């Protein structure tokens with residue numbers, strides 16, 4: 001067996017069937033620097049980040065390592081089948097949901113869980129070479145080694161991904177972290193993170209910490225911020241944290257000194273009654289506005305995620321969120337209809353209550369091929385509204401929030417480069433909204449057409465009778 005490996009980060013398809021090219025901001029591009037750093041020196045490696053590169057199905061590598069695209073897996077499945085037909089040995093990993101697991105296990109020779117390490121990948125490749133491999137490898141969640149950022153050379157990536165930790169201490173019911181990490185997290189050594197920041201500084205792009213929650217461990221975050229400030233690195237960065245960070249003045253000032261420009265918060269709802277359903281009672285919604293204000297007054301812009309279709313949502317919920325976004329002037333708002341991901345607590349709740357309209361995500365994608373960004377569609381029965389009402393109110397809210405004048409108003413910043421970054425984030429969210437509207441109209445016209453066909457059939461049947 002040739003000691004050569006093909007590393008593939010696949011892309012996914014848009015609603016019109018074309019492949020997503022040019023890396024969208026929130027894709028899991030961090031997987032490639034991680035896996036590339038793990039390949040032993042005596043193995044050749046060929047790298048394909050499909051957002052930029054064409055897949056080389058004719059590669060002479062003997063082993064293909066594929067990473068989850070994180071979204072629509074159908075295209076990754078097709079690629080895996082093509083490589084399989086060409087006799088390649090296929091490894092699939094870095095996935096976090098039950099669907100990826102089921103689909104890829106059917107095709108791939110080996111599936112791994114957790115994060116790869118240089119030692120575990122060396123062992124795995126050796127097992128394959130001597131023909132003594134297992135179909136499944138379970139690894140820990142530590143990633144305490146320097147990543148290989150040379151994989152991004154020659155690619156125009158808008159935001160460079162880095163990571164200081166894996167996992168999260170919380171167990172939010174809608175998040176795919178708790179089933180995987182079980183409320184635990186692992187921190188990287190701060191020197192490793194600083195090494196990575198030094199490596200990515202040359203790209204001269206904003207840096208995005210992909211950690212699920214930078215505020216998992218206060219002391220660690222404080223040390224990390226101080227180390228970044230002391231390193232004199234000329235970087236600008238953002239990340240995600242829980243909103244209670246607003247109550248910690250020392251941390252906010254350390255973040256500012258460390259050149260943190262944007263923090264994103266999963267607020268998810270402004271209805272207090274929804275907190276229990278989300279497992280987020282520890283973050284009272286009544287405090288959100290003053291907390292966002294504190295963060296922005298400390299010189300760090302805030303972004304906010306919201307989920308719709310929760311049990312206590314009514315039409316008024318959408319207006320509340322619209323007004324909240326305007327009043328707080330968050331730099332980037334992200335709006336989603338609830339997607340009950342298989343394996344999460346909210347998925348099990350809706351399933352047990354008989355409220356899922358599609359039993360699993362695969363059925364959902366098959367029934368709704370026009371939605372490659374499925375967060376505009378309720379495939380469950382909401383409690384206080386109909387699914388159609390949720391979808392229509394959701395699109396109406398998007399049309400307010402992503403108006404160009406509003407995007408410009410909230411992106412304004414003293415720094416032109418920050419303003420440009422906020423604009424990019426908002427414009428990407430706006431283009432997703434536009435795509436959702438097109439998908440929504442497509443679905444409506446298909447339903448209309450199939451209703452017409454049905455009535456024509458009935459008419460013919462009546463006439464014949």
Ligand code: SF4
Nearest residue numbers: 168170172175177212
């Ligand atoms: S805080 Fe964020 S990352 Fe952590 S469980 Fe909740 S949603 Fe997931």
